[in-house]
Amino acid sequence: MKRALSLFLLLFAFWLLLSGHYDFWLIGLGLISSASAVFLARRMGIVDAEGLPLDLVPGLLRYAPWLFGTVIRANFDVARRILHPRLPITPMVIRVPAEQRTAPGRVSYANSITLTPGTISLEVSDDEIEVHALSVDAAEDLQSGEMGRRVVALEAH
Amino acid sequence: MEIASAILLLIGALAMLVGGIGILRMPDLFTRLHAVGITDTLGAAAILLGLAFIAGWGLLLVKLFLILAVLLLLNPTASHALGRAAVHGARRPWLSAPK
Numbered sequence: 261m262k263r264a265l266s267l268f269l270l271l272f273a274f275w276l277l278l279s280g281h282y283d284f285w286l287i288g289l290g291l292i293s294s295a296s297a298v299f300l301a302r303r304m305g306i307v308d309a310e311g312l313p314l315d316l317v318p319g320l321l322r323y324a325p326w327l328f329g330t331v332i333r334a335n336f337d338v339a340r341r342i343l344h345p346r347l348p349i350t351p352m353v354i355r356v357p358a359e360q361r362t363a364p365g366r367v368s369y370a371n372s373i374t375l376t377p378g379t380i381s382l383e384v385s386d387d388e389i390e391v392h393a394l395s396v397d398a399a400e401d402l403q404s405g406e407m408g409r410r411v412v413a414l415e416a417h
Numbered sequence: 418m419e420i421a422s423a424i425l426l427l428i429g430a431l432a433m434l435v436g437g438i439g440i441l442r443m444p445d446l447f448t449r450l451h452a453v454g455i456t457d458t459l460g461a462a463a464i465l466l467g468l469a470f471i472a473g474w475g476l477l478l479v480k481l482f483l484i485l486a487v488l489l490l491l492n493p494t495a496s497h498a499l500g501r502a503a504v505h506g507a508r509r510p511w512l513s514a515p516k
Contacts (some may be wrong), residue, residue: 374493377454
């Protein structure tokens, strides 16, 4: 119920931000739309820790700046490889352990890996992720496990 | 403000260009996905931030950041779906050296 209420508030805030009209009629429509969306989502059984991972939000605020820095650095590395005349790439497929306890945690990890240029997650299973890496450096960076540890910390909050 | 915006837009445009060059130079689908990663992250983020600098304070700014947030969730998902589909279609990655 608490989760449904948060979903309602989030959806209504989203409506207000996107509409920009604050008269009685449009706010009323927003309330009705948000309520129907929450009702349908509850009937579909998707208002749970996976559908609305609110528990991740506090950790995410600490994780996002670090991820941002990592992505920028990886961008410059891949750009350098693309523009290098000899195209110094060494593509490889590796497996990294995924020690996250929850599905949203594993998804965050896999998504972070793909978001970082130079590594793409190909397959996610219960305890590991298959990754395509563009270079040995990118693979080693990932295998150092720092990103994995940070996503685990993100879950623990 | 306008200068910061111009610099960010220029960085974004360059990142998109490098991503495009990467798509042309890379040998197979998987390595091309890495090149697309540059367009997705640095390209899109720099251009949206550049626009945010000249958007002023208001709903437009909020919307630009919402677009950025959605892109940062959608792009990796699409890349992952493409890569996974290619693996399932028995597409073998081009590997540089035997491990």
